[in-house]
Amino acid sequence: MIRLIGILTGLFFALMAVWGFGTGLATVISDGQLKEKTAEYEFHLKPRDAGLASDGAFGKWDLAQLQRGMQVYKEVCAACHGLKFVAFRDLAALGYSEAEVKAIAAGFQVPGIDPTTGEANTRPGLPTDYFPSPYPNAVAAAAANNNAIPPDLSLMAKARKDGSNYVYSLLTGYRDVNTFTVDGKTVKQVFPEFATPPNTHFNPYFANLNIAMAAPLMVDGQVTYAEGQPAPTVDQMSKDIAAFLTWTAEPKKVKRTQVGWPVMGFLLFATILAWMAKNQVWAAIKPKKKKA
């Protein structure tokens, strides 16, 4: 009885699945293609490699680069984007001295309370404060940016696929929609209805190709780096901010791989010992090989 019910149930579900397959196949055949081609799919580019020092299993932080990235964030990105999970005290990990951290914190105005009246006001930041949001609330952020709220950047390098390279590619990826080509064709040649709506900007590294943010790094030397640092080209600045956001997304990233190697070494050693112990224990009852 169970088997009879089972066979009937199995046939029912299989039939319904195959019916769905048939319907799908009919659609594919009548459309003449598997799925509708979209500009988002055909013209989207995978991130380019930023070649950061922190990449890979042997990665190290390039502190000078992180400090440059921090400078780019402070002077460019911070105008619109927050960094709410990062405290000023965390910046000590980038090689800043205590006095420098205090100075950076004091350069930001954070929400406070007037100690005499109890009224809300702002005060210079302290090392224990977190990077403040540039807008008092989401409505203000949307109002100032044509309804597109600039996302918080703390976790950006982990919140996108291949995040560190994505940040670098996006910032250097603004193109003219009329001259950008894939396989020798522009977007509009393949998809005549494709348009870049007002207040958006064409960028093939962005998921739907039209990003609300205007290119933030436009000219070489937009940020002035200290003596002895590389020239602040757009490419260099983009790499530096990508490095900095990699750090903000996972400040323990390098520590993680550094801890990982001794752990792996110990486990390898322990596993070899366990293997030898197993062989030792089993040797007594191992069947003797039969003579050929």
Add this chain to the structure above:
Amino acid sequence: MSFPWAQQYQPTNAFTRFMDEKLPLPRLVYNAIGGGYPVPRNLNYMWNFGVLAGFCLVLQIVTGVVLAMHYASNAQVAFASTEHIMRDVNWGWMLRYAHANGASMFFAVIYLHIFRGFFYSSYKAPREMVWLLGVVIFLLMMATGFMGYVLPWGQMSFWGAKVITGLFGAIPLVGEPIQVWLLGGYAPDNAALNRFFSLHYLLPFVIAGAVILHIWALHLTGSSNPTGVEVKQESDTIPFHPYYTAKDGYGLGIFLLIYCALLFFGPNLLGHPDNYIEANPLSTPAHIVPEWYFWPFYAILRAFTVDLHIPFTAIVIIEAKLLGVLAMFAAILLWFFLPWLDKGPVRSGHYRPLFRKFFWFGLIPAMLVLFYCGGAPAEEPFVMLSQIATAYYFLHFLVVLPIISMIEKPEPLPYSITEAVLGEDKAAVLGENAQPVGV
């Protein structure tokens, strides 16, 4: 249980004698995983995964209890408290990655454990109860894993919770009230997050209870083995300790190497980037996908695209969405009936030529296709592929297996485990001295 020749526990000093008299816990452990448990001598490495699954459960409970000390199950701060663990709690990043990847490893181990059961027909008599309890554990694990993924309150957490509880909305008439009751509201919010956290903390201990029953039921019959021939005599078995403790120790080493490689060098490899974006009810992710260990069943859910209607009319009997939900649950629940669907007398796939072909060239490819398609976007060719694989999945368990078990001619079995290992068995030659042991 035990075979008559099982070693007996001998308390050796005053303390163990005292304990053995007042609370024979050492004796229990000795008989469960010590020298007092005789195990077939021919177990291969596929028999390592039970112990590894037990290890994973302990690992998840230990890391989870510590994480819960720092986590806040409030929708306002859940995401920030997770980031607090990652940034400010000492070694918090390691705990969280250990817990998240521990869940993945737990499911990987369990899938191998289950498919070991499929190939060697471990579900067959006399081990039906071991199998049934195993399926219960798997269902509890799925519930626990799902609710755990909701806790960080990222985008995938929120939308995953919405989609999965929405499945109940497909039930006619009572669907929506059930969905609202499950969530404690019309959409996932604080009420849902809090109850998911409460249950996520509770269920692992329920799993631990079910595991104890699972092991208890196993010890009544003794472990199965790769030949599927039951234990007949003392020479067929060896004590669990030291033989299998040593072998499991080696297996544990390999497991930990893979686990730590994942934890330290690719902790986000199996996660989804969108879960590092805070939950936002107003912004739907482009592709909502669950964690990888749900992909095969997610593919089955999405494989049903046509309503069941009376032909040449528009009268719908079952909507496609409900069909998908039913199929997804049926895909797992049918495992409960395996012992009675597959009645063939021979257990091991090694001696079942027809079964073996359908296993390696049918079930395994179908499962792999379902795995892949469940993680892919719901577009062609993935939907069509998963429809074929889904059809085969149901046919395999519900049609092919019962028929095979009736028509298949198994290959000759060895007389005993001893013969399978040593190539000869004196008892088999002597014949009359071969006394089968009833179990």
